[in-house]
Amino acid sequence: MDGPDEPAPTSTRLWFSLLRRLGRGLTGRRIAVQDTAFTVASVHGRPDGWSLGRARDVRLTLHDVAAPEITAQELVVECDTLTVGSTVSATGVRVTATLSSSAFASFGDGSEGPRVTVEGGELRTAWWPGITLALRPEVTAEELRFTPVAVVTPLGRWSSWGLLPSGTVPSPVLPGGLRVTDIATTGDVVVVRSATDRWTATPADRPRLRELLAAA
Known part of the structure; x- marks a missing residue:
């Protein structure tokens, strides 16, 4: 020290x-x-x-x-x-x-939630073959929320305009009373x-x- x-x-x-x-x-x-x-x-x-x-x-x-x-x-x-x-x-x-991204997908208690990858500095999840959703992570008192902000296809990227529903998972139970306060992406992590x-x-x-x- x-x-x-x-x-x-x-x-x-x-x-x-x-x-x-x-x-x-x-x-x-x-x-x-x-x-x-x-x-x-x-x-x-x-x-x-x-x-x-x-x-x-x-x-x-x-x-x-x-x-x-x-x-x-x-x-x-x-x-x-x-x-x-x-x-x-x-x-x-x-x-x-x-x-x-694989470690984040299994983070916490293993609850089922969106399977995510990190691409272009943002979270992505598969929607249809060849089509992914760009997600904005949010932390609330009780859960982690993943809100689609864009649809990404081989032909381009379009805003979701708030039309697609958010996916949520319970906030993971961490040792020592720790609580998740923020989730962000940088590079490929x-x-x-x-x-x-x-x-x-x-x-x-x-x-x-x-x-x-x-x-x-």
């Missing part, structure tokens, strides 16, 4: 040194914990005052994430504060996942953002945390 070198009490400097050493030791490593594997791209954070076991402005970037819940090209986890003790808790948590005000590890998470720390 990185951050500015500022004059600080000895205990804070030691904690800061440990954070930086942990970050440097993890960067570039491929880590496998139970049924989850990922490569650590970067770890950043700052000690939170004099308190040992607390950090703020934490940012963790993982590449090639393979887990039962998600397969992501990149996963960026940010939080305002992180506390490590008998449990692990974080506030102001934001998670940004970069997914391929889908970027899904989620957030929660507070996340706390449950007792069932502790063995996995110990294995992760051991791997680190």
Whole structure:
């Protein structure tokens, strides 16, 4: 973990040194914990005052994430504060996942919904042979909505003029109380953002945390 070198009490400097050493030791490593594997791209954070076991402005970037819940090209986890003790808790948590179209299609709980691809920087779904619909994704409190905005054929592209109905799927149930806040496309991938005000590890998470720390 990185951050500015500022004059600080000895205990804070030691904690800061440990954070930086942990970050440097993890960067570039491929880590496998139970049924989850990922490569650590970067770890950043700052000690939170004099308190040992607390950090703020934490940012963790993982590449090639393979887990039962998600397969992501990149996963960026940010939080305002992180506390490590008998449990692990974080506030102001934001998670940004970069997914391929196939990973996005199976994202969440596997609910049936539009089978999508990413073409020309937008979501597409097949309608008839050789004809696709360009979709605008929207996030509501209860569901994900995909609204057709254009019909694309080998002969050209036409606006749907709001005549075609939207397709919806339930908003996926994510761990730790995370909720999807935004879906966007860029290039040939889908970027899904989620957030929660507070996340706390449950007792069932502790063995996995110990294995992760051991791997680190």
